[in-house]
Amino acid sequence: MDAKVLIVDDEHEIADLIEVYLRNENFDVFKFYSANEALAFIETEEVDLAILDIMLPDINGFELCRKIREKYTYPIIMLTAKDEETDKITGLTLGADDYITKPFRPLEMVARVKAQLRRYKKYNAKSAPAAGPVLVHSGLVMDVSRHECLLNEKPLVLTPTEFAILRILLERKGSVVSAEELFHAIWKDEYYSKSNNTITVHIRHLREKMGDTADNPKYIKTVWGVGYKIE
Known part of the structure; x- marks a missing residue:
């Protein structure tokens, strides 16, 4: 699947793990350990999906999600701590499309990324639409x-x-x-x-x-x- 995925997580081991699994699925992966670095990147580069951790050293994931939603509509998946129900609700309310709870199964993460991208690509199809209801x-x-x-x-x-x-x-x-x-x-x-x-x-x-x-x-x-x- 030809798509550009942004990963923002200051836990290097988790960010690296996500990168490995997504690259194995032929995604282009852009990885950052801080929100400010990610924001600078998305101002100049196109992205198809973002995976954001909530706990970041500079700007938290909620604020990063809000800033992205001010300009862009591509899918956002939040990484949340185990059993933090408030975090999940807050992220979705700010415009995230889905959340994954840490610790997560890598194959579940890949499945959720693919599902979001399928819907996003279909929603933003540039070809002439066929007749529909x-x-x-x-x-x-x-x-x-x-x-x-x-x-x-x-x-x-x-x-x-x-x-x-x-x-x-x-x-x-x-x-x-x-x-x-x-x-x-x-x-x-x-x-x-x-x-x-x-x-x-x-x-x-x-x-x-x-x-x-x-x-x-x-x-x-x-x-x-x-x-x-x-x-």
């Missing part, structure tokens, strides 16, 4: 083939992950889709557990962008203990 619901219009979404005739700026979640819910309008179904449909891997809150946080982010609320939803409804639906 236009999904409509209460002022929400999604042109799937053009990867465009309007809400009340105004552009709704979504990350590839948010677009994918919203598309699935629109395609199955009226039916409940569980978090596990959404996770497998988007990431297409087996690394799901009931404690995984990735989908929950992305749903929250979607609602914020759409001006929706969990208590009185106009678009995405939570069916407690089951999943989510648009009706």
Whole structure:
């Protein structure tokens, strides 16, 4: 897979391990041990995906994620400490697409990188789009083939992950889709557990962008203990 991956982690052993596994998959890897070095690099070079540790010596990973999101939409995967649930939620809320908990299995990391890149490449395809469905619901219009979404005739700026979640819910309008179904449909891997809150946080982010609320939803409804639906 021809893609440029940025790694930012001040733990040399972990950064080096990630680099080895990704290079074995034919990725171009750019590795930095500090946030400021990484920021200088991305100002002049194109990147397809970033892997950011939270604990960095100069700027923390949250702030680095926020700075990247001010200009760029490529996928961001956060590296979080074991059982730090707040870190996971904070990273996703700031615009990260996924997180990996340390210590991690290298093959899981590779699988998550590949899943994010597949979705990002598809979302940003430059070729002329084939005819595809236009999904409509209460002022929400999604042109799937053009990867465009309007809400009340105004552009709704979504990350590839948010677009994918919203598309699935629109395609199955009226039916409940569980978090596990959404996770497998988007990431297409087996690394799901009931404690995984990735989908929950992305749903929250979607609602914020759409001006929706969990208590009185106009678009995405939570069916407690089951999943989510648009009706």
